[in-house]
Amino acid sequence: MKFLTPGEKIKKIRKMLSMKQLDLQGEKIKRNFVSMLETGERGLTKDTAKYLAEKFNYKASELGITLNIDDSYLLMSPKDEALRYCLDTLNSDITIEIINNVIEISHGYDLGCIEAEALLKKGNLYYNEKKYSQAAFNYIDALSKYGEIADNKFESYLFNKLGLCKLNELLYAEALEFFNKAYFLSKINNDLYTQKHSVYNISLCHRKLHKFDESIEYANKYLALCNKSEDFLNYVYANVVKANCYRDLKKIEDAEKIYISLLDEFSSLNEPSLAYVYDNLGLLYADIEEYDKAAESLDFSQKIRTETDFSNLDKSLIDKASILIKQKRYSEALILLNLGIDLATKFNDIEYELKGYYMLIEINSEIGGTTELETTYIKILKIAEEKNDYKSISVICNKLCLMYLNNNMADKAIEFLKSHSMYK
Structure with a gap:
């Protein structure tokens, strides 16, 4: 996309309105001067720009055209116009194709800040589509571009997003490195938003890596930072991670106490995160072979997710299947597994897709x-x-x-x- 110089804009608008250079004459501006403006031989002043804008708007109104240009538009350089276009575009509904166009423009006009922001937003688009590898590539490019322009305001945020990409690809050790970097930088830069999110993610990674004491430590750090009324969802998640660690450590009473306490804090019975609590409570009961309680909890989880959180229903189905496998009810488990795996594949839930496949292996090895x-x-x-x-x-x-x-x-x-x- 090409952006015009002030002179090129004057010529383009004049021709669009079927005006001659003579039509732009006035007391302080002659036809020859208009010609020199259009060729760039003379610079455009604010007064002249205001005069020409009035001329153009008046002619447009005579033709029944709404033009509404002003002196600032005519004075704008190609780089400034490119900057305005890119900013307006990035603040609208965007697609990968649109962002690629912005990146090309910003690169051509040496707009490093715009290119960095576009790369970040491109990464977010891929992340929201659960295309984590593509997202990570763009986050890395955004980090590099922000580094070139010596702007570190998104540094901790980007490291946290890189960690999330690796976490969703089940690469927990790599994810932990990025989260630790994000946490370190967020404290230096007083970025409380990223500090809270990265410390929770560190807790989650430690649990995935079977470092349960460390996970509990960072879950407690998150809970000390968060405002329960403002961050209730993450408050629930952090407590569940903590309870899951107690479960892994066979501290059943400590884990159950946290789950039950959380259930009492919900104001609605249709909160998606309530299903998360019921799901994990059901797995706890299955660990101690209280299968009726386990089934009841997983039934609640399945009901809530069916109604309000369908993209996570695979978790309830596959976790319910795990309880049936413990009871050697393989036929029932297979039905739930096949449904759960289909949903996990559809919503790109790699963790539960793999979990479901390993359960299929367990069943088929038995039968x-x-x-x-x-x-x-x-x-x-x-x-x-x-x-x-x-x-x-x-x-x-x-x-x-x-x-x-x-x-x-x-x-x-x-x-x-x-x-x-x-x-x-």
Whole structure:
């Protein structure tokens, strides 16, 4: 997109209104001067710009056209006009295509601040679409561009977003590095928003990495920072992470106390986060083999998510299936797993998609479903390959080959190893 000089704008508007240079003459401006303005031989002053704007608006009104230009528009340089266009565009409804156009313009007119903001917003668009790899690439580019223009106001925010990308790809150790960086920078820059979010995310990562004491420590740090009335959702999440750690540490009473206390704090029975509490409470009861209580809690979770949080319904279904597996009710579990995995795939919930697949492996290993086992292993392998998770790839390859050998399918094992030799 090309933005015009003041002279080029004068010429374009004049021709659009079918005016001659002579039509712009006045007491203080002659036709030859108009010509020099249009070619850039003379600079445009504020008084002359105001005069020309009045001329153009009057002619436009005679033609029944609403023009409404002013002197500031005529005086605007191509770079200033590009800046205004980009700012207006970034503050409207945007798509990847529109942002790419803004990035191209900002690069062409050396608008580093605009290019950095566009890259950040492009990353957010990809993140909201759950395209985490593409989001991460743009966040890294945004960090680089902000660094070039010596602007660090989004530094901690971007590191936190990079951590979230890795977290959603189940790369917890990498995510933790980004969250620690975000937390460190947020304290230096007095960025309380990112400080709160990063400390919660650190707690979550520690739990995923089975560092339960550290997770509890950071959950408590978050709870000390947050205002429950303003951050009730994250207050719930932090308490659930803390309770889950107690559950992992076999401190059942401590975990149950937190879950039950949270249930009493909800003002509505249709809050999506209430389903999150019921879900985890159900898993706690399953751990101690109180299956009726577990089923009741998961039923509440499923009902709430069906009505208000459908994109997370896969979690309730797959967690409910895990309880049925413990009771060896495999047929019922398979129905829930297939429904849950379909939803997890649809909403790009990699964590629960994988969780569901591993449960299918557990069931089919028990009931002797060789074909189903093979299909499930291959689906898990595909996800691992997309994530470049070479450790998981190696483990799955070994398990699949062992399954082939245990079922007298040596030819298939050899064929598979040849096709996946790069992971050996």
